[in-house]
Amino acid sequence: MRKIILGILTIGILLSCNGDDDSEINIDEQNFLIFGHFYGECGGEGCIETFKLTDKSLFEDTVDDYSGQDMKFIELQNDVFEQVKNLTNFFPNELLNQNETVFGCPDCADGGGLFIQYSENGNIKSWRIDQVKSNVPEYLHVFMDKVNEKIALINE
Template sequence: MKKNFFILVLGLVFAMLACTKKEIEVLNSSQKVSVESLDNYVVFGYVGLGWGCRSSVIYMVSNNKIYADTSKTFCNDQENYTFTGYQLPESEYNKVKDIVSAFPAELAKEESKTFGCPGCADGGMLYLQYKKKGVSLKTWRIDDAVFYRDSDVLNNPFPTYLAKYGQSLGKVITSLKY
């Protein structure tokens, strides 16, 4: 019994040593945020829809910071989803800052809507929310084919600005570490 306890304690010590100081700070971060307290932000993430909703991580960028929502609550009530997450390190923000500044003005002018066929052929979607002070919240659901081609799974073309932005955003999403 003492031997098993010693091995368990030793394993925990090694696991803690394997984390860098920054990783421990992020995991234990009390700096959480909810969109309800913000005027300007962009929320984005990949959500798998085929064979049931599978949200992985949804990100939010606001005030030169990036946050991650790993709660998987998006699938519980997609229509009333509200981002709540924790802050990621500045190194992760540096990966998305160009994507945020390149947010297509044409898309910002669009009303909330769906582009393509999210969930068709067991695919997923790019989920986007955009909030600017004084302007109503806008939400778009975009076929995940936007990450790698110019048309959705039914071969309906995306607007040119959206295809370009989606492909850039797809690369960034896969590079983020939460």
């Protein structure tokens, strides 16, 4: 009888530990693109916008941490994903070969900056890019435009 009661208690404890908050999604995929913009001298929700794009979904960061270190993502609707899923087609491969992680002086003159993080098979690289195109290499310009375009689409 003790074994039955002990078994029932054990199962009950295990089931009660599985009550996670479903509003946040833990993403364990190794291939993704995080993109966003940040503006230091700014007020409101749109000052820091960060998104995570995988091959199947789009997620939005709910923390809006300026440093990009503390991010928690929630999944956005599929129609929004459909509007931005091709962003990776514009990612400049030259960026992967750069030793620099900062281009220009992001948000130094209140012009804002882009935060980009790319992961392929768990190998993560991050960059901060000045929004002022004259301060960054030309090969980044089309990608910068697309990132800003996709953020605008998401925020419509």
